[in-house]
Amino acid sequence: MPTSTAKKDNSTFELKVADRLRVLRRLDVEPVVCETHGGFGRLFTRVYSHIKRGMVFEHDPAKAAKLGLQRPTWRVYEADAEAALAESVGKDLAVNLLDLDPYGSPWGFVQAFLTSRPIAGPLWLVVNDGLRQKLRLGGAWHVGCLADVVARRGNDLHDVYLSVVEEMIVELAAKVKCKLERFAGYYCGAGKQMTHWTALLLPLKPDVPPIAETPAAEPVKKRRRKTKP
Ligand SMILES: C[S@@+](CC[C@H](N)C(=O)[O-])C[C@H]1O[C@@H](n2cnc3c(N)ncnc32)[C@H](O)[C@@H]1O
Numbered sequence: 001m002p003t004s005t006a007k008k009d010n011s012t013f014e015l016k017v018a019d020r021l022r023v024l025r026r027l028d029v030e031p032v033v034c035e036t037h038g039g040f041g042r043l044f045t046r047v048y049s050h051i052k053r054g055m056v057f058e059h060d061p062a063k064a065a066k067l068g069l070q071r072p073t074w075r076v077y078e079a080d081a082e083a084a085l086a087e088s089v090g091k092d093l094a095v096n097l098l099d100l101d102p103y104g105s106p107w108g109f110v111q112a113f114l115t116s117r118p119i120a121g122p123l124w125l126v127v128n129d130g131l132r133q134k135l136r137l138g139g140a141w142h143v144g145c146l147a148d149v150v151a152r153r154g155n156d157l158h159d160v161y162l163s164v165v166e167e168m169i170v171e172l173a174a175k176v177k178c179k180l181e182r183f184a185g186y187y188c189g190a191g192k193q194m195t196h197w198t199a200l201l202l203p204l205k206p207d208v209p210p211i212a213e214t215p216a217a218e219p220v221k222k223r224r225r226k227t228k229p
Pocket residue numbers: 036037038039040041042043044057058059060063079080081082101102103
């Protein structure tokens with residue numbers, strides 16, 4: 001659930017813009033973007049307006065209508081992003097930049113995206129993550145998506161949340177036959193309760209079946225020269 005602190009905190013917007021521009025500079029192919037939380041399209045205006053191919057989700061009908069007018073060449077879905085992604089909506093679009101800008105936890109959306117479609121090439125994730133504020137005062141055990149981490153590392157995850165994020169994205173990547181190639185992040189916003197992180201996933205090479213063993217070659221017998229009597 002969104003919290004009022006996160007909703008009101010607008011100080012991180014320029015950092016979000018900078019994170020996304022940095023990823024776009026590193027992409028050496030045409031960007032194909034999926035924005036899970038379109039909102040009023042402020043990030044689009046600042047960083048994605050030149051990009052022709054993409055899809056965006058927004059569950060608020062009035063905002064979704066504006067997004068449709070804003071980006072005529074994109075697919076615009078008025079939908080709950082997590083449910084729609086889990087049902088493979090937009091599976092045919094070869095997204096290489098997944099942009100998550102929820103008010104709270106991004107994990108349901110990350111999981112829904114990664115597990116519902118093939119990841120055929122490099123995939124950048126650029127994320128505004130509001131989960132850390134729930135981890136104050138040992139609140140991690142309340143958070144369903146952290147159950148495995150709490151079992152391993154205990155309940156006190158607030159100060160180590162970035163390393164928890166890295167651990168979780170490594171695990172998720174492995175589940176979908178990818179590896180984490182790069183990871184960076186930082187805390188920001190009021191009380192440093194927001195976490196901005198960026199990850200690059202690369203698909204692992206498909207398993208190559210072993211070459212069938214060829215029978216050992218017969219040793220070549222040397223012919224003896226006939227010696228003259
Ligand atoms: C932080 S704002 C996103 C701002 C946006 N990135 C921008 O550039 O303007 C979060 C948005 O996500 C929408 N939202 C929240 N939960 C959602 C969900 N499950 N599916 C789709 N949209 C959602 C909200 O209506 C809100 O507009």
